[in-house]
Amino acid sequence: MTVPRLIRPALTLLAATVVLAGCGADVDDPARPSDPADAVRVTNCGAPLSVPATPRRAVTNDTGITEMMFALGLTGHMAGYTTYEGKERDVATSPWRADFTSTRSLGTAFTREVIQAADPDFVFAGWNYGFKESTGVTPDWIRGIGATPYQLTEACRQPGSTRRGITRPLDALYDDLTNLGTIFGVRDRAAALIRDYRAEVARAAAGAPPGDRRARVFLFDSADPTPFTSGRTAGPDEIIEKAGGVNTFHGLDDSWTSVSWEAAAQADPQVIVIVDYGTGPSNTVQAKIDALRAQPLMAGTTAVREGNFVSFPYAALVESPRNPATITALAAYLRGKGL
Template sequence: MRKTIATVLVATLAVTSCGAQVSDADSGTAPPGYPVTVTNCGRPMTVQKPPSRVVTNDIGITELMFALGLGERMAGYVVDKGQSGGVASSPWKADFGKVPKLAEKINREVVQGADADLVFAGWSYGFSEGTGFTPDTLAKLGIASYQLTEACRNGVGKQRGIMPPLDALYTDLQNLGKIFGVSDRAEKLIREYRKQVDEVAAAIRPGSPKPKVFLYDDGRDQPFTSARNAGPDEIITKSGGVNIFADVDDSWTTVSWEAVLQRAPDVILINDYGGEVGTVADKENFLRSKAGVRDLPAVRDGHFFALPYAALVEGPRNASAVVEFGRYLAGLRR
């Protein structure tokens, strides 16, 4: 049994700052096509009508709502300072300008203050036992949760990931399409993203060498990277490379520099996010200066490529990230 928590969204609950109470206005029959039930992190989730005051956490999650044209269904979003550059460069920048930014860190007070009827977040994408902000605590407040599929826990401690990352993206699009009554829009996006990814794969010559790729997010003493269940894994593999930590059954995770040295990557994909080390240039300089790491093939040959955080976490920029990184790897093969 996977250690996930799911919440049933009951439309007859009108959320207030003091909890939940029955609203006479919502006590009638369900809208046409409702109720609907989806599977979220292995558990059923039923909605009696489309949520109307959604609070999202993190840029990729928020962009999923915008890509589906659901900005009007949102009470607001939460992103931290490290994601401000991603908002400025977002294809949905106009939507970010229309929907209120509520805070830089999500918590119970933020979502209650927004009168949220649904929180869309994920484990380590806002949900955390350490902060006490979990689907279970929200349920006690009468607020439903939808969990990002990339971050579903897989039953081994706090490890995350129950399916390949792009499948997680498509699953969330399908689920959100059903929850909000926009399935046609969701299926159209899925077809577009699959087409983009398939075209990159089709352009790779059979038998072409597959460079070993290390995703470097951040970290001086220990690097933070992508295992096989995080978005960068399929961004790398669909682009024609090999994720050097594809054997790790987790999502975003910490590894050792010794493991990086042993796997000797040919290319380093940098998460343009900031963090402890800093900018993309700071991260490149750090890798060039670190003993052992500076002798890796990727560092020695200057094979660095950067993508924004919003393109690497699960979200609607994943397919275009495959196109961009695929173009870079194709250039190395020439």
């Protein structure tokens, strides 16, 4: 269902004047004479994005997005980050746990009030990763307060649709790291990370079986009441593929999305990957395994009958610098199961 576009308050008109004066972001023609001479220009979600100067007060939303900044060594350029309730497991398992500790937490609400109070010059989020018409926090609104909005590529909306994902998931990660490296003046760091990640993915993929022998893998995030899973444009699809499996919902041209129990069971997954949020009695890995075993349709699937469950933190499965290590770990699990 399409959510009606929210009408921006009168403040937007005043803020837009400031933007046109060169203090904010411009996503129109990057060759416009009004652009500062030292503006950095990249392509984000298929559109030109001009950043007038190196951001000094970046705000990020969600753990995977924030970890991209940390991986690039950009904590000193951040005004803070927001996350959501239930992401404690992400922070506890993060290779950048010290950065989470040393960077200002803005809480668990990515709202207009929280963002404005942080006085950002750059805001990195994504559709359904913070940007939502229902809250009024959109890229247009970010521009209206004089900051540059940068959209997570995994969550770019497809033209003419609210479906998300316009490229393969790992390409999305590499594109964002490249763009951030350009915007923040750390191109060499970004290039080195991408080289390392490509090498790790290649090592993991080298042991994958032929296509006709690949394990059927179902990504299970949650059920409310139907399963929430990954189509072919979300991170888990390529994580599963490079690890040597086949995402049972690869045929869905969408990112994270809901499906039916009938469709999930009909695919007869051999392995189920569970998203571990780590909090709440109904959100633990064991609670999700118990729910799958109790679900009449899923109970008969190969994965449930044989107990083939493997879990990873949320931040390891959405677009993030953890993706290559997740591929390595999932490949090891599949090989260990003879799959």
